[in-house]
Amino acid sequence: SYELTQPLSVSVALGQTARITCGGNNIGSKNVHWYQQKPGQAPVLVIYRDSNRPSGIPERFSGSNSGNTATLTISRAQAGDEADYYCQVWDSSSYVFGTGTKVTVL
């Protein structure tokens, strides 16, 4: 089965840029989606199809995907961006989530 690997945690200074990676075999050939989840809340889609933002998601969130790594970038990080982030792909009639990354804004 397909696997997605993310770093356990990422720290970023307030106002700086955070990059969260998602590794998978030839992930560049798949559509990658990203979710933000705050404590006690349901996940929220922040990036779909590698680099597209749903309405209401700030332009500070961007994504890229190539080779074996997809990346979610959070620019000008704010305290409200502290959350868990998950990547996700669709593979062989199933949905696969990454292991999740906790983002801390210092």
Place this chain on the structure above:
Amino acid sequence: EVQLVESGGGLIQPGGSLRLSCAASGFTVSSNYMSWVRQAPGKGLEWVSVIYSGGSTYYADSVKGRFTISRDNSKNTLYLQMNSLRAEDTAVYYCARDRGAVGNFDYWGQGTLVTVSS
């Protein structure tokens, strides 16, 4: 406005059964791909099952043969029948919508907690 509201969670003994419901509003369940996704306490997201608009169903290996996904078009509601429950099934269960073209979940319910314990 799109809304998904789960219900049916609770405390159940190992080996028991439970049925979760997900009432949808603002869109038609049968016209979308609808999934159940779960999250064990302190853990990550795990996809459980999907029912396609055409009616085909798929399951994660961890629940295959024990869980059944279904829908009632007249009630615009999604279900998850869970049998032979195990301690490792303890989780918050979310229903989520995939519009089918992109393979992501654009709307999620608030979740319902299932605790399997004696």
